[in-house]
Amino acid sequence: MWNAKPPSSPVVPPVVDVEWLDQNRKNVVILHVSYDPHCDLNQKDFVKTYFDDVDKRIQHFTSVQYQIGHIPNAIEFSLNCATYPGRTERFYLYNQSEVASYLQKLAIYPDEHIVVYSTGPYNGMLYAAKARWILKVYDFCKVSVLDGGLYAWEKAGKALTKEVTVLQPSTLIPRRMNMQEHITLSELADGGHREIPILHDLERWNFIDCRPAAQYQGTAKPRQFTHIGDKAVGSFIQYSKNLPALKVISTNGLMAKKEDIEKALEQAEYDGKFKTILFCYDSLQSSLVGLAMEHAGYSAPRIFTGGLFEFEIRMPHYINGQYGYPLY
Incomplete structure (x- = not known):
């Protein structure tokens, strides 16, 4: 049954708290999730301008919040870059080969434990939960959400940085889209x-x-x-x-x-x-x-x-x- 309680625990916890992340920062990949809800590009205009140009997407949708301050070593993950607006759906999914160029820029791999966090509605949990779901579709099964988002991190007195982590792009192409x-x-x-x-x-x-x-x-x-x-x-x-x-x-x-x-x-x-x-x-x-x-x-x-x-x-x-x- 889809909704029955599972017989065993997931590979990683769906939610982790601030202290856990602070203690395990060196052992996980951290993604700062951003989203511009005011982007009014329709499907035609987005596809014409950004669909085939991942660098232009990243440049256009880099968030101000990420530039102001983020968790050290966090990489920005933009919902506006990872999906695109459709005629009948707000967040259309790219296929494996189409999304690969963006995931390669993030230098993330499915066998890594990834922790996502955000700011915005629901204390930073709304966009992070969506990012986790998207990553799971592309077969990243070890993804956790930071409880309370960046707000909880700051409230606990943890450090922020403006430094952007520069990584060597990966060659990853997702094996499949997990539509379960x-x-x-x-x-x-x-x-x-x-x-x-x-x-x-x-x-x-x-x-x-x-x-x-x-x-x-x-x-x-x-x-x-x-x-x-x-x-x-x-x-x-x-x-x-x-x-x-x-x-x-x-x-x-x-x-x-x-x-x-x-x-x-x-x-x-x-x-x-x-x-x-x-x-x-x-x-x-x-x-x-x-x-x-x-x-x-x-x-x-x-x-x-x-x-x-x-x-x-x-x-x-x-x-x-x-x-x-x-x-x-």
Whole structure:
């Protein structure tokens, strides 16, 4: 089962704390994860300007925060460089040969223990969780997230540096794309080897929407769905469950305790008998909830990365759940 607790522990812990990282800095690779959420390049313009020029991508998307100060020896990992904007998905994945030029610049290898951290939403955990998920797709299985991100590191009085680590590029080309933790809209909508497509059988799935409760319930302003006007008559997909990503972060900005994550799953009506698929609007919040589930001892769930952004464009009629009204 996708969501059952695994029989053995993962190769490395999904989450590590500041003291662990400080004591093990010389034995791990550290990636400072950055992301520019205000980048408004569409797929056509991005592909024309940056797709085939990794150096131009790196130069354009180098973050100010990384330049101001980062953990010593940390290498910048940009979500804007590791993915590209698509027509129906915010974070399109490059194939192995396409992403190789970027991964080679980072000089990282799958057999190394990598620790990712960031700044930004959810105390620096949001972008780091997405980076971890991306690296796992490219078969980097030993990736941990720094609990509390750069904020926790600074709060503990640890050193920062402006020095940029210069590395000899690797020759790595990922062997494969590990899609075991990924699912597409086509897989959700088509029966394939299943007698009943997943979207027609959601009562027997943990199909969990990780957006804030106000967005799920349709009370958030402004309205989230902007591409389809009145075509979305509701605010969620019927028979989806809601586990806001904020519930897996504690009030002190660190990952919630394992028992609190289990409680949040229980409140979301998670059922251990069923398989789990996580999604949100653009896959960031769902990646964070997936990280929390692994931290609490559950097997890694599958992530629908297209999220409601893709539903909004391709299948808006599925966004028809109205909070407080009976499902049909």
